[in-house]
Structure formats: structure tokens, C-alpha cells
Amino acid sequence: MYKKLGVYLKEFLYSTKKLLKELLSFPEATKAYGFNEIIDINSIREINESYEEKISAIDGGTSEIIRLPTFSIVLNRIYCNCFIGMKKLDYFDRCTFISLTRMINDNGKIFYETKILHFIEGELNIKFPIVDSYSEEMRIGKNRGDISRVISMARRFGEWEFVRNALKSGAKIILMDGSLQTSFPNESEFVKQIYNEVEKNNSIIAGLSKTSTIFTENGLPISGFLEYLGRRKGISKWAVKIGKSEEWTNKALIYFVKLHENSDRCYRLDVYEKVSEEDIEKLLSSLVSNSKYFAYPGYPYALIDAHNLARVGRDEAIYIRNLIFDLLDIEDIKRIENSEQIAHKILDELG
Known part of the structure; x- marks a missing residue:
């Protein structure tokens, strides 16, 4: 087929190359x-291994037990550890709990309520805000957000x-998996309290x-541009500050x-904005010291450990789901299974 295209294919290939x-x-x-930061070759700073502070990494995991269009029961786990360099210290903490998120119809307005049903291990002293499905954070275009967003x-x-x-571990650095960006209603207010405690502890919080998906004003992927600058400068371990976002409210x-x-x-690194230059040096240096795992060089091993656990x-x-189903009538089980979005799950699994 390609031979028949001949000169036309050749023209396409060369025009695409251009x-x-x-x-x-x-x-x-x-x-x-x-x-807000202008980035050029002088923005690249080399990271030196002059500090090795304690790092406590935090990550979480979830798996749905039952999900209907109006409520979802979810198994959650949160974990934190403590490292210095590549050495894992004795401190860790973990909490496994079952949560319920359900829809509330209040005079035609749709809200979502989340609460903890049961702790399997550990505990959390937390109350979740009730979420308006039409709030700015939840809406998808002009449509209200569905339960999957909550x-x-x-x-x-x-x-x-x-x-x-994590602060109880005595760690200087609290490292979150993912960004520090807030996306849920009232999340920013909640996080302010956390930031205040980190400041009082004289610690650093980063994600x-x-x-x-950040790109340059020219429409290029930011990571590709920065890698290009790093090669030009001949530096193999580096950091570049791209500044504060004009849109986000994550104070990072x-x-x-x-x-x-x-x-x-x-990798993208978010750092709480109230941080000194000396603490930035300590953070970057300590991350380099913790990123020497042979199977994944350049990614903090504390985060790998937190992800796995x-x-x-x-x-x-599924085990908890089966325990629940054992207590239900066959008719109730059929109603749940018929209401669940099985078709979507099958399509997702098929890719």
C-alpha cells in the first residue's frame, strides 16, 4: 500500500519532519x-550532596468495595515512613479505614457527604466537608460533578x-506523593492548618x-526544555525554579x-512557599541522597516504600465486599450488581 503512495508519502514524511x-x-x-519565572540556562542550579536530613514520605491507596451512582464504599490506606539517605529508620505509621461517600438531595440541590465507617488499623481525627456538586471545584463544564469526583x-x-x-518522626522534610495543589472544596482551608503546624515544627513540606502537564509559553513540554538546558550546561543533577502559578491556590x-x-x-517538585533558601538546599540535597535505588535511580526511595506499603x-x-454480601439477601445482591457501573469497568479493563 505504501509503495502505491510513492511520492505523496515521501512529501508527507518530509513535511511532518519540518x-x-x-x-x-x-x-x-x-x-x-x-x-512567573523567566527560565534560561542560568536558571539551572546544580544540586550538591551537602545535607542529609530525615525524610518522612506520605502516600495513600484506595480500592472500591461497592460503587453505585449515588453512593460508594471505599477501602483506604494511608502510610508514612522515615528515611535518612537510603537508610529506612524504625518510625512508620499506617491507617486503613473504610469510607462512605453518598449523595444527598436537599430540595433539588445535590450534595455529597463523606464519612468514615470503620477503622481496620490506626485512626484519623478528621471530618470531611459536605460538597456541593455544582461548586466550582466539582463542576465539569456546566454540568454538576458526579460521585466519581468526590x-x-x-x-x-x-x-x-x-x-x-509524619512530624512525630522528627523528620525535617515531609514529602507528599503528588503535587501540593488543592482541588476539593474547603481543602485549602484545611491545608492552611497543616502548613501552620509544619512551620511551627521548623520542617519543610514538599510534593x-x-x-x-505543564508546558512553556511556546507550547513545548517544560520537562523537554529543561532537559535541553541541563545538557547544554553539562549538569547531571539539577533543579530549576519555574515559580508560582497565577491560577492555583496551593501556596507552593x-x-x-x-x-x-x-x-x-x-520531576515536578512543589515546595510550600514560606521556605528559606537554606531549606531549599537541604531539601534538594536530601532528595538526591534518597534517590539512589538501582532499579529506579532519580526517584526518592522513601516514596517508593510509601507507595508499596x-x-x-x-x-x-473484594474480601470485604464478600463479607457484606454474605449478610444480604440474594435479591439485594442482584440489585447492587445491576446498579453498579459494570459496563464501564469492563470497557476500562479492555483499554
Whole structure:
């Protein structure tokens, strides 16, 4: 078929090559779209291993037990550890709990309520806000947000609450999995309390993201541009500050970091804005010291450990589901199974 296309295919290939070269032509300087810092080759700073502070990493995991259009029962787990360099210390904490998120119809207005039904291990002292489905954070275009946008709130607020537990480890650095960006109603107000406690403890709070959709004002992926600058400067472990977002309310300075010479990628790093330059040095240096795992160089091992021990296996959720079903009549079970969004799950599994 391609031979028949002949000269037309050749013209297409060469025009595509020209287009890609134009699109991937990096400027000398630019900004990340929506951010305030100008980025050029002088923005790249080398990270030195002059500090090795204690790091406590926090992550969470979830698996749905039962999900209907109007309510969802979810198995959640939150975990934190403590490392110095690549050495894992004795301190850790973990909480596993079952949460319920359900729809409330209040005179035609749809709200979502989340509460903890049962603690399997550990405890959390937390009360979740009632969420208006038409709130700015929940809406999808002009449509109200459905329950799928709310069920992760128990895990997210639990991770924030676990910062208090992580501080008990004596860690200088609290490292969250993902960004510090807030997305739920009342989350920003809740997080302010957490930030205040971190400040009083003279600690640093940061969040590391494995992926990022941030791009430059020229429309280029920010990570590709920064890798290009790093190669030009001849630095293998570096950090670049891209600044504060004009849109987000997460009170964070955004950096991109490359933490190991053999890493094939850089990562987005959010750092609470009230941080000194000395603490930034301590944070970056300590992350480099913790990012030497041979199977995944350049990614903090504390986060790998937290991810593995916070993960909720599907078999765990199914086990609890079966215990619930054992107490129900056959007719009730059929109603649940008929109401669940099985078709969507099958399509998702088929990819």
C-alpha cells in the first residue's frame, strides 16, 4: 500500500519532519505557561550532596468495595515512613479505614457527604466537608460533578492529616506523593492548618509528581526544555525554579528536579512557599541522597516504600465486599450488581 503512495508519502514524511523540527525548536529563554519565572540556562542550579536530613514520605491507596451512582464504599490506606539517605529508620505509621461517600438531595440541590465507617488499623481525627456538586471545584463544564469526583476525598484529606503523624518522626522534610495543589472544596482551608503546624515544627513540606502537564509559553513540554538546558550546561543533577502559578491556590513554589545522573527524566517538585533558601538546599540535597535505588535511580526511595506499603490490593476490597454480601439477601445482591457501573469497568479493563 505504501509503495502505491510513492511520492505523496515521501512529501508527507518530509513535511511532518519540518513541522516537528519547528515545534520542537527550543528558545533561549521562556516561561512556563501561567508561571512567573523567566527560565534560561542560568536558571539551572546544580544540586550538591551537602545535607542529609530525615525524610518522612506520605502516600495513600484506595480500592472500591461497592460503587453505585449515588453512593460508594471505599477501602483506604494511608502510610508514612522515615528515611535518612537510603537508610529506612524504625518510625512508620499506617491507617486503613473504610469510607462512605453518598449523595444527598436537599430540595433539588445535590450534595455529597463523606464519612468514615470503620477503622481496620490506626485512626484519623478528621471530618470531611459536605460538597456541593455544582461548586466550582466539582463542576465539569456546566454540568454538576458526579460521585466519581468526590470518592478520592477521604484519601486526599487523610494524606494531609497524616502530615501530623509524619512530624512525630522528627523528620525535617515531609514529602507528599503528588503535587501540593488543592482541588476539593474547603481543602485549602484545611491545608492552611497543616502548613501552620509544619512551620511551627521548623520542617519543610514538599510534593513530588511523577508526571506533569505543564508546558512553556511556546507550547513545548517544560520537562523537554529543561532537559535541553541541563545538557547544554553539562549538569547531571539539577533543579530549576519555574515559580508560582497565577491560577492555583496551593501556596507552593514549583520546581523541576533531576535527582540522579542515570535518571532518564526530571520531576515536578512543589515546595510550600514560606521556605528559606537554606531549606531549599537541604531539601534538594536530601532528595538526591534518597534517590539512589538501582532499579529506579532519580526517584526518592522513601516514596517508593510509601507507595508499596500504602497500596490497597483489589483482593482486599473484594474480601470485604464478600463479607457484606454474605449478610444480604440474594435479591439485594442482584440489585447492587445491576446498579453498579459494570459496563464501564469492563470497557476500562479492555483499554
